[in-house]
Amino acid sequence: MIMKVKSCVSWRSGFLFAGILAAQTLSALAMGESETAAPDSSETVPEDIAAQVELDIDAFQGFFARRFPKVEFAEYRNGVYALDEASREQWLEIEEFPPYEFAVDQGKVLFETPFSNGKTYADCFENGGIGVRQNYPVFDENLGEVVTLELAINHCRERNGELPLAYKKGDIASISAYMASTSEGQELNTKVGSEAAYEAYKQGKKFFYSKRGQLNFSCADCHMQVSGLKLRADVLGPSLGQVTGFPVYRSMWTELGTLHRRYAGCNKNVRAKPFAAQSVEYRNLEYFQSVMNRGLNVNGPSSRK
Amino acid sequence: MTFKHYFLLSFLGLALVGCEQSATDKVAPEVSGAEIAPPEAISPQGDESSEAAIRKTLAGAQDKLRISEERGFAWTGTADLLEQANQALENGELERASELSNALSMQASALVEQADYNDASWPEAIPK
Numbered sequence: 001m002i003m004k005v006k007s008c009v010s011w012r013s014g015f016l017f018a019g020i021l022a023a024q025t026l027s028a029l030a031m032g033e034s035e036t037a038a039p040d041s042s043e044t045v046p047e048d049i050a051a052q053v054e055l056d057i058d059a060f061q062g063f064f065a066r067r068f069p070k071v072e073f074a075e076y077r078n079g080v081y082a083l084d085e086a087s088r089e090q091w092l093e094i095e096e097f098p099p100y101e102f103a104v105d106q107g108k109v110l111f112e113t114p115f116s117n118g119k120t121y122a123d124c125f126e127n128g129g130i131g132v133r134q135n136y137p138v139f140d141e142n143l144g145e146v147v148t149l150e151l152a153i154n155h156c157r158e159r160n161g162e163l164p165l166a167y168k169k170g171d172i173a174s175i176s177a178y179m180a181s182t183s184e185g186q187e188l189n190t191k192v193g194s195e196a197a198y199e200a201y202k203q204g205k206k207f208f209y210s211k212r213g214q215l216n217f218s219c220a221d222c223h224m225q226v227s228g229l230k231l232r233a234d235v236l237g238p239s240l241g242q243v244t245g246f247p248v249y250r251s252m253w254t255e256l257g258t259l260h261r262r263y264a265g266c267n268k269n270v271r272a273k274p275f276a277a278q279s280v281e282y283r284n285l286e287y288f289q290s291v292m293n294r295g296l297n298v299n300g301p302s303s304r305k
Numbered sequence: 306m307t308f309k310h311y312f313l314l315s316f317l318g319l320a321l322v323g324c325e326q327s328a329t330d331k332v333a334p335e336v337s338g339a340e341i342a343p344p345e346a347i348s349p350q351g352d353e354s355s356e357a358a359i360r361k362t363l364a365g366a367q368d369k370l371r372i373s374e375e376r377g378f379a380w381t382g383t384a385d386l387l388e389q390a391n392q393a394l395e396n397g398e399l400e401r402a403s404e405l406s407n408a409l410s411m412q413a414s415a416l417v418e419q420a421d422y423n424d425a426s427w428p429e430a431i432p433k
Contacts, residue, residue, distance in 0.1 A: 063432050207377075209430040210423040214380045214412070218430050225432060273379035281377060 049198045053291060056205070060292045063224060064240045076241030077296045079304065083228045084235040091303065100177060100249040100301040103256045107178030110171055115160040121175065124156035133183035134298050137190060137287045139197035146200050146283040149176055150258055154278075167277035168261035173247040177256055180247070180300035187297055188244060190290035204288025207281055208239075213272030219285075222266075234305065243289050245302030252305065259286060355399050362406040363390055369413035378420040383412055 064076065068083060075082040081091045111121050111129065122128035126135075136149040147155070150172050154164040165172040192201045208219045222231070223239035230236070246259040253261075260282045264274035275281045370383055390405035 059431070206423075206427050210377075210427045211419065211430070212378065214382060214415075216419065218427075220430055220432070268381060271381045273374070273381050 045193055046195070049192065049195065053192045053198070053201065057292060057294055061240060061295075064227075064238055068228060068238070073295070074297065076238060076293075077244040077299045079241055079245060079302075080235050080237030082241065083238065087235060087305070094251075094303050098249075098301075099251075099303055100247075100256050103174045103249070104177050104181050104301060106171075107174035107176070107181075110175050111178050115157070115162050117160050119160050121153065121156055124159065125152070129179055130182045131186060133180040133300065134186035134189050137283060137290055139191075139193065139200055139287065141194060141196065144196055145280065146204075146287045148260075148278065148283055148286055149179060150260070151278050151283070153179075167258060168264070169253070169255055169257045173256040173258050176258065177247050177301035180298060183298040183300075185297050185299075187295055188290055188293050190287065190294060192291060200284045201288055201291060203281075204284035204286070207285045208288055212267060213270030215270040217270040219266070239289065240293060241296055243286065243293050244296050244298055245300045245304070247301050249301065249303045250305065251303070256301065355403070356394065359390075359394060359399065359402050359406050362410050363387070363394075366406065366410040366413040369410075369417050373413070373416040373420050376420040376424075378416055378423070380412060380416060383409065383416075386412065 061073070064071070065073070071082050078088070078091075081088040114120050122130075126132055133149060136152065137146050139145070140147045150167055153172060153175055154167075157164055165175075192198050211218045211221070219239065222236050223242065227236050227238040243259060246262070247256050248262070249256050250262075258277065260277035260279075263282050263285065264277065267274040367387065370379070370387075373379060386405060386409045390402055390409055393399075393402035393405055
């Protein structure tokens with residue numbers, strides 16, 4: 001009896017490996033804020049770094065242009081709905097009464113509510129925090145690390161004597177959503193402006209292409225190599241355009257969540273232990289992805305399945 | 306087809322062949338994924354030396370897990386596996402503890418390989 005059970009387990013594992021093998025074979029065949037924001041040092045970037053980043057962007061965006069020749073570049077900001085017509089119709093209907101609207105309103109209130117010292121978020125950000133989402137994430141030369149919008153929000157709070165907010169959902173997602181909404185239509189403008197920034201960019205790039213978890217999948221496996229194909233009932237979205245719509249209201253979450261919450265979910269899906277939201281790893285990943293998404297318009301917050 | 310896929314194909318073949326054997330041959334090692342017996346696999350005899358061997362296997366696996374995690378690679382299931390193995394050991398269920406520790410050891414070795422592979426070969430994953 002024991003051997004029978006073990007045999008079943010073995011067969012199940014065999015099928016699991018077969019599934020993974022099939023998917024991977026298929027993929028192979030398918031072949032800041034004003035106080036913290038780093039000064040724009042793009043003019044001092046060594047030529048080879050700038051050239052390498054441009055090459056990466058061309059190759060990344062070119063990949064999708066070849067893979068989906070009928071999809072216009074600007075459409076990628078709509079994620080998987082740029083590819084799948086049936087999903088798009090449902091999504092457009094959802095967007096008629098955006099489920100994130102209340103969160104944006106709440107975010108505006110939170111954004112404008114003074115801290116205990118009388119200052120507000122507007123005092124921390126360039127242009128009063130209005131229309132700045134496209135500049136994040138930014139590599140802060142003083143801190144020597146990538147600063148995302150959510151991290152900048154918490155830096156602002158801490159500098160003003162407030163406790164930081166939790167990073168995955170709740171108030172921080174609402175504030176981020178409000179700030180993103182004021183950047184609607186602005187082009188993502190993430191720059192790699194120094195050697196140190198390039199190191200962070202490279203770490204993010206390595207993360208994106210590294211296989212993780214017991215299922216041995218990289219971000220690129222699902223969101224490049226087999227993007228547009230189905231994983232069970234869902235079409236896999238392209239990586240190009242993934243960051244523009246965050247924070248998003250996911251039907252699965254029934255609430256607004258941040259990009260790093262989504263990263264953690266993705267990692268769990270491939271049975272990799274996720275990193276903490278706003279960990280260096282996820283910030284570098286967001287940085288790399290944002291550079292690759294250069295030229296797309298901010299359209300967050302948005303809704304997703 | 307890349308080298309990786311040939312490797313995986315070979316691995317799958319071995320897994321399925323071993324699977325058939327495991328139903329009839331009690332001596333044959335368990336197969337596929339976490340159930341493949343690692344080189345240091347042990348056969349519990351129900352005595353103190355067996356328990357010591359299990360503890361040694363678990364300690365070795367934990368070292369590998371820690372190193373892999375420091376390199377940025379950790380799987381979701383290993384913590385549970387470790388807990389179950391320790392629990393079985395505490396309960397004196399040496400056969401179960403042995404199976405779980407072998408499984409954990411296998412996963413830990415695979416994690417190290419995954420980290421090594423990615424360090425050396427991640428650029429190969431960039432679509433051409």
